[in-house]
């Protein structure tokens with residue numbers, strides 16, 4: 001992977017006001033395709049296939065290595081780390097912590113998906129410990145982000161959200177401010193905040209909720225996007241959520257239901273071109 005993440009022209013464009021989101025999102029996707037960042041994924045059993053295929057179709061290189069014995073050799077070579085607690089058990093947690101610490105120490109971005117954070121005391125404590133290791137980005141659904149922000153267990157619908165993303169705006173801002181990270185809340189509108197700035201991504205289709213591991217997969221995609229632009233984690237997060245949503249929209253044009261959407265979404269992500277991106281990216285500042 002080359003050291004210059006995206007061009008100076010593209011960076012200047014990012015700094016312009018009002019933000020030119022469509023070219024920014026296209027620049028991130030292009031950079032992932034050109035640089036093929038290596039993404040270490042410590043993720044749940046349910047999601048491994050869709051996460052790996054999402055990363056591959058975006059142009060990144062996924063590696064599902066989760067053994068604590070392998071982390072000292074492997075993690076120094078990655079471009080970003082993705083940690084997801086979906087099927088957490090006590091024997092997985094040390095590897096997650098060692099990998100997160102090593103990524104932070106070596107200046108590599110890492111991204112946390114706190115699946116079902118409020119489902120049990122064990123899971124919440126683990127999530128809070130991981131949050132304490134300073135993830136660059138946290139992406140969850142609204143219930144997960146509210147649970148993390150309030151450090152509260154239950155009531156819960158498990159891995160699904162019982163809140164709308166807009167319900168979690170204050171919780172997301174508090175979490176981001178407390179940890180100095182970017183927090184993203186997925187839903188009808190995806191919310192991205194650093195505690196001060198806040199944008200909404202209006203891409204995607206409701207059927208994406210009917211495919212297991214779409215949330216896990218978009219978090220992994222965020223890891224790939226921040227890998228190629230680590231100094232713009234906020235912009236990389238919004239870009240990844242928009243790109244994934246557009247892949248869902250284009251896939252839905254030909255899908256018959258969740259199973260075929262899963263296939264067409266991956267194909268659409270693989271084939272996304274500049275014209276489609278420039279006309280479909282829908283990211284707006286929120287008050």
Ligand SMILES: Nc1ncnc2c1ncn2[C@@H]1O[C@H](COP(=O)(O)OP(=O)(O)O)[C@@H](O)[C@H]1O
Nearest residue numbers: 141186187188190204205206208209214215218
């Ligand atoms: N009602 C919706 N309309 C459009 N996109 C949605 C909707 N619900 C979820 N999505 C999209 O589906 C993906 C997974 O989000 P979500 O279902 O909230 O995550 P999780 O699976 O972790 O609960 C995200 O890209 C999100 O933008």
Ligand SMILES: Cc1ncsc1CCOP(=O)(O)O
Nearest residue numbers: 044046086159213214215216
């Ligand atoms: C169903 C399920 N159970 C434990 S992890 C998991 C997958 C959750 O995926 P997502 O958070 O993307 O819906």
Ligand SMILES: [Mg+2]
Nearest residue numbers: 115141215216
């Ligand atoms: Mg999830």
